[in-house]
Amino acid sequence: MNKQETARKTGFTRLMELAMTKKALIISAMVLSALASLVSFVPYYAIYMIVREIVGSMSGGGLNAALAVRYGFIAFGGAVGQILLYFGALMFSHYAAFGTLYQLKVNFATHLAKVPLGFHVLVGSGKLRKIMDENIEKIESFIAHQLPDLTAAVVAPIVMFVILFAVDWRYGLAVVLGVAAALVGYFGSYGNAGAKESMTRYQQALEDMNNASVEYIRGISVVKAFRQTVYSFRRLHGTIKRYTEFITSFTLSWESSYSAAVVIINNVYLFVLPVAALLSVQTGDYVKFITDTLFYIIFAQAVGGIMIKVIYANGVAMRIDANVEAMDGILAQPQIPVCRQPKIAGSYDVAFSNVTFSYEKDKEVEALSGVSFTAPQGKVT
Numbered sequence: 001m002n003k004q005e006t007a008r009k010t011g012f013t014r015l016m017e018l019a020m021t022k023k024a025l026i027i028s029a030m031v032l033s034a035l036a037s038l039v040s041f042v043p044y045y046a047i048y049m050i051v052r053e054i055v056g057s058m059s060g061g062g063l064n065a066a067l068a069v070r071y072g073f074i075a076f077g078g079a080v081g082q083i084l085l086y087f088g089a090l091m092f093s094h095y096a097a098f099g100t101l102y103q104l105k106v107n108f109a110t111h112l113a114k115v116p117l118g119f120h121v122l123v124g125s126g127k128l129r130k131i132m133d134e135n136i137e138k139i140e141s142f143i144a145h146q147l148p149d150l151t152a153a154v155v156a157p158i159v160m161f162v163i164l165f166a167v168d169w170r171y172g173l174a175v176v177l178g179v180a181a182a183l184v185g186y187f188g189s190y191g192n193a194g195a196k197e198s199m200t201r202y203q204q205a206l207e208d209m210n211n212a213s214v215e216y217i218r219g220i221s222v223v224k225a226f227r228q229t230v231y232s233f234r235r236l237h238g239t240i241k242r243y244t245e246f247i248t249s250f251t252l253s254w255e256s257s258y259s260a261a262v263v264i265i266n267n268v269y270l271f272v273l274p275v276a277a278l279l280s281v282q283t284g285d286y287v288k289f290i291t292d293t294l295f296y297i298i299f300a301q302a303v304g305g306i307m308i309k310v311i312y313a314n315g316v317a318m319r320i321d322a323n324v325e326a327m328d329g330i331l332a333q334p335q336i337p338v339c340r341q342p343k344i345a346g347s348y349d350v351a352f353s354n355v356t357f358s359y360e361k362d363k364e365v366e367a368l369s370g371v372s373f374t375a376p377q378g379k380v381t
Contacts, residue, residue, distance in 0.1 A: 012317060014324050019143045021103065022096035026147065029092035033148035036085035037155040041163060042078025044299050046071040048167070052291040089148045097144035104136050108327065114335040121359065123330075125218070126211030131330060135323035142320045146313055153310040160306055163299070170275055171296040178264060178271035178300075179307055185261035186311055202250060203322045205243040212239040265307045269300035350375040 019026050049071045057063035112120075112128065120128070164172030216223070216236045276293045283289040357368040375381035 012321070014328070015139075015142065015317070015320060018100060018104070018139060018324070019096065019147055022099050025092045025096035025099075026143070029089045029096065029148050030151040032085050032089035032092065033151040034155045036082045036089060037152040038159060039078055039085060040082045040156070041159055041302075042081070043075040044163070044295075044302060046075035046078065047298060048291070048295045050075075051294050052287075055287050055291050055294075058287075086148070090144070093148050094144045097140045097142075100143055101136065101140035104139065104327070105132065108132060108136065108331070111331055111333075111335070115333050116336055119333055124211040124215055126214030127207040128330070129214060130207050130210045131323075131326050135326050138320055138323050139327075142316065146316045146320070149309055150313045150317070153306075153313045156306045157310065160303060164303075167295060168292045170279065171272055171292060174271040174275045175268055175296065175300055175303055178268040179303065182261040182264040182268075182307065183311075185257040185264070202247060203326055205239075205246050207326070209236075209239040209243045212236040261311070262308070265311070266304045268304050269297045272296045272300055348377040350381075 050068050053064060053068050053071070108131070161172075161176070164175055166172075212235055216233065272293070276289075279289060279293075351374045353372050355368055355371045356366055358364075358366045373381070
C-alpha cells in the first residue's frame with residue numbers, strides 16, 4: 001500500500017483496511033459474532049413460550065410440564081451457544097489484533113528511522129511515544145474487542161426490531177419510541193460532526209501534554225544546569241492547564257443529554273406500561289394480553305443492553321478514528337531520499353552555503369540566517 005492510498009482512506013474505512021490485513025481471521029470473527037448475536041435471542045423466545053404455557057394453565061387448561069422443561073433446556077442451550085460462539089469470535093479477533101499490532105509497530109518504528117532528524121525535534125519524543133504506546137495499542141483493542149461487537153451491533157438491532165413487531169406491533173412501537181428518544185439525546189450531543197472535531201482536539205491536547213511531560217523529565221538535568229526549571233515547568237503547566245480546561249468543557253457539554261439517553265435506554269420497559277394499561281381495558285383474550293405484556297417487559301431489558309452496545313461501539317470507533325489519523329499523520333511524513341548511485345567524496349570539507357535554520361516549523365524566528373562558511377578537512381574551524 002502506498003502513502004497516497006493511505007491518505008485517501010479515513011474513518012471507519014481506514015480502520016477496516018487495517019483490520020483486513022488478517023482477512024480470514026477477521027471474517028471468521030465477524031461471522032461468529034453475528035451468529036452469537038442471533039443465538040442470544042433464543043432464550044427470550046423460550047421464555048416467551050414458557051410464560052405462555054404457565055399463563056395458559058391458569059385458565060384451566062393445565063400445565064404441560066414436559067413442554068415447559070423442554071423450553072427451559074432450549075433457553076439454556078441458547079445461552080451456552082451464545083457464550084461459545086462469542087468466545088470463538090474473540091479468539092479469532094485477538095489473533096488478528098496481535099498480528100496487526102506487531103506489524104503496525106514495526107512499520108511505525110521503521111518509518112521513524114527514515115524521516116529527517118528535524119522532524120523528531122519538531123514533533124517531540126513524547127508525542128511519538130504516545131502514538132506508539134497508546135494510539136496503536138488502542139487499534140489492537142478495537143480489532144480484538146470492538147470489531148466483533150460492531151458486527152453484533154449491526155445484526156442484533158435488525159433481529160430485535162423484527163421480534164418487537166412480530167409479537168405485538170403496539171408494544172413494539174412503544175419500545176421503538178423509547179429507543180428513538182434515547183438515540184436523539186445521544187447523537188444530539190456525542191454523535192454529531194462537532195464531536196469528531198472535539199475528539200481530534202482532545203487527542204492533540206493529550207499529545208502536547210505527554211510531549212511536554214516526557215521532554216521535561218528527560219531533560220531535567222540540563223534544565224537545572226542552566227537554571228531554567230521555572231520556565232520549563234511553565235510550559236508543562238500550560239499544556240496541563242489547556243488539557244484540563246478543554247476536557248472539562250467537552251465533558252460537561254454532553255453530560256446531561258448522554259446521561260438522559262442512558263437512563264431512558266436502561267428503562268425502556270416504562271414505555272410498555274402505558275400501552276399495557278390501554279390494552280387491558282380493550283382486550284378479550286387475557287391470556288395473550290398477560291403473556292405479551294410480560295414478554296415485552298422482559299425483552300425491553302435486552303433492547304436496552306443491545307442499544308448500549310451500539311452507543312458504546314459508536315463512541316469507541318470515533319476515538320479510534322482519531323488515533324488512526326494521528327498515526328497516519330506521522331506515516332505521511334516524507335522520508336529522507338536514498339541515493340541510488342552513491343559516490344565517494346574526494347575530500348571531507350564541510351561547507352555551509354547561505355544556510356537558514358529555525359527550530360520551529362513555519363516560524364519567522366530563525367536561529368541561523370544566510371550563514372556561509374567552509375570547514376576544511378583536518379583543520380579547526
